[in-house]
Amino acid sequence: MLATLWLISLFSRTLWTQPFISCSYKNLCQKALLSGNDIVLKCDLPGALWYFSSILGEDFFLINSMHNVKNMPSGSLQLINPQPTQSGLYRCQDNHDTLMVEYEIDFQDVTTLHVTHKALDQQPLQNETLHLGGEVLIFTQWEPWQDCNRCGVPGERKRLGYCYVEDPEEKPMPCGLYVREEKLAHTRLRPELQIEACLIHYNPAKEIGQPYLIFRIYQLGKLTNNMWLTCPFTSIYRPVSWEADNIPLTWQNELSGKNFNSSLDIVSGGRLLQVFQPATYRCFVDQEFVAQFNPSSTPVESLELVGPQMPRPQPKAHSFSLKLKLLLMVGTSLALGLLLFNALCSLQGKNRNRMLLVK
Ligand SMILES: *[C@@H]1O[C@H](CO)[C@@H](O)[C@H](O)[C@H]1NC(C)=O
Numbered sequence: 001m002l003a004t005l006w007l008i009s010l011f012s013r014t015l016w017t018q019p020f021i022s023c024s025y026k027n028l029c030q031k032a033l034l035s036g037n038d039i040v041l042k043c044d045l046p047g048a049l050w051y052f053s054s055i056l057g058e059d060f061f062l063i064n065s066m067h068n069v070k071n072m073p074s075g076s077l078q079l080i081n082p083q084p085t086q087s088g089l090y091r092c093q094d095n096h097d098t099l100m101v102e103y104e105i106d107f108q109d110v111t112t113l114h115v116t117h118k119a120l121d122q123q124p125l126q127n128e129t130l131h132l133g134g135e136v137l138i139f140t141q142w143e144p145w146q147d148c149n150r151c152g153v154p155g156e157r158k159r160l161g162y163c164y165v166e167d168p169e170e171k172p173m174p175c176g177l178y179v180r181e182e183k184l185a186h187t188r189l190r191p192e193l194q195i196e197a198c199l200i201h202y203n204p205a206k207e208i209g210q211p212y213l214i215f216r217i218y219q220l221g222k223l224t225n226n227m228w229l230t231c232p233f234t235s236i237y238r239p240v241s242w243e244a245d246n247i248p249l250t251w252q253n254e255l256s257g258k259n260f261n262s263s264l265d266i267v268s269g270g271r272l273l274q275v276f277q278p279a280t281y282r283c284f285v286d287q288e289f290v291a292q293f294n295p296s297s298t299p300v301e302s303l304e305l306v307g308p309q310m311p312r313p314q315p316k317a318h319s320f321s322l323k324l325k326l327l328l329m330v331g332t333s334l335a336l337g338l339l340l341f342n343a344l345c346s347l348q349g350k351n352r353n354r355m356l357l358v359k
Pocket residue numbers: 127137139140166
């Protein structure tokens with residue numbers, strides 16, 4: 001348990017930043033997001049009460065037992081793998097029924113994502129006029145480009161685009177919040193993902209000396225069927241990249257059918273990788289090496305934390321290629337991974353100190 005706490009304390013302060021949605025006190029913020037990717041709605045009041053009403057407009061009810069929604073100790077609300085049906089109003093209140101903040105969220109269906117790559121000359125969706133009572137314009141509201149997913153070597157970056165409606169009478173609004181119960185299965189009503197190549201220099205100042213995980217997986221060594229690998233600490237909202245035996249697995253190859261032995265998962269923005277051949281797979285989040293998946297020849301699976309390799313000078317007495325070997329029985333590596341992941345999801349520390357709880 002101590003080891004787990006230690007892992008958590010390391011990761012929570014360095015790499016793991018959650019996609020936080022925030023809105024100023026007593027305001028209502030409308031926002032489009034993607035289904036299938038965890039997010040946190042911010043409310044700064046420990047013990048806050050959250051109420052929900054779906055876009056179909058039924059009465060508000062207290063959120064305390066939705067299986068994929070967690071009230072965090074800070075007062076914020078975490079949605080794990082949210083679904084399009086969870087679009088609606090999320091209201092944070094104190095226990096005197098005073099409104100703190102309110103979010104109207106359109107979880108656009110990630111399975112309908114329109115994916116395009118500039119290098120493959122693929123075109124994003126065109127603006128389109130629809131008749132919904134009156135004439136309205138459907139367009140894509142692009143988010144800023146995310147960071148390049150690698151540095152010092154060619155990488156790729158992506159940006160998300162949400163379906164928006166422009167009505168002459170109102171300000172633009174996410175499609176789901178505009179259309180609401182009118183069940184419109186129009187092909188233009190979908191979110192987008194655009195990818196392009198990028199090359200940025202390696203910047204040592206940005207290096208945070210992140211520890212990384214090494215998974216040794218028996219099934220990966222014996223691969224007779226395919227299996228899925230999950231890059232920890234990431235989602236579609238962050239830059240992620242993979243390598244197989246040091247060869248980058250690019251979106252360009254993926255989208256042109258050239259990643260022969262593996263497949264990047266679009267719906268998770270590359271958090272998941274499906275693999276068909278034994279190899280050493282590595283993943284990077286925000287340009288930082290985060291995890292390595294090694295084929296194991298013995299049925300004993302293990303998870304090892306390596307690091308942090310601190311760039312700053314340190315007293316000599318300690319070794320900083322500090323290797324914490326967690327000798328785990330078969331199967332527990334996954335359990336620990338999950339535990340770690342879950343625990344991380346409920347942490348939001350941002351400070352950078354490294355506290356080592358090791359004897
Ligand atoms: C599509 O519509 C949006 C919103 O009105 C506008 O900002 C954008 O320039 C339009 N794009 C094109 C290609 O006309």
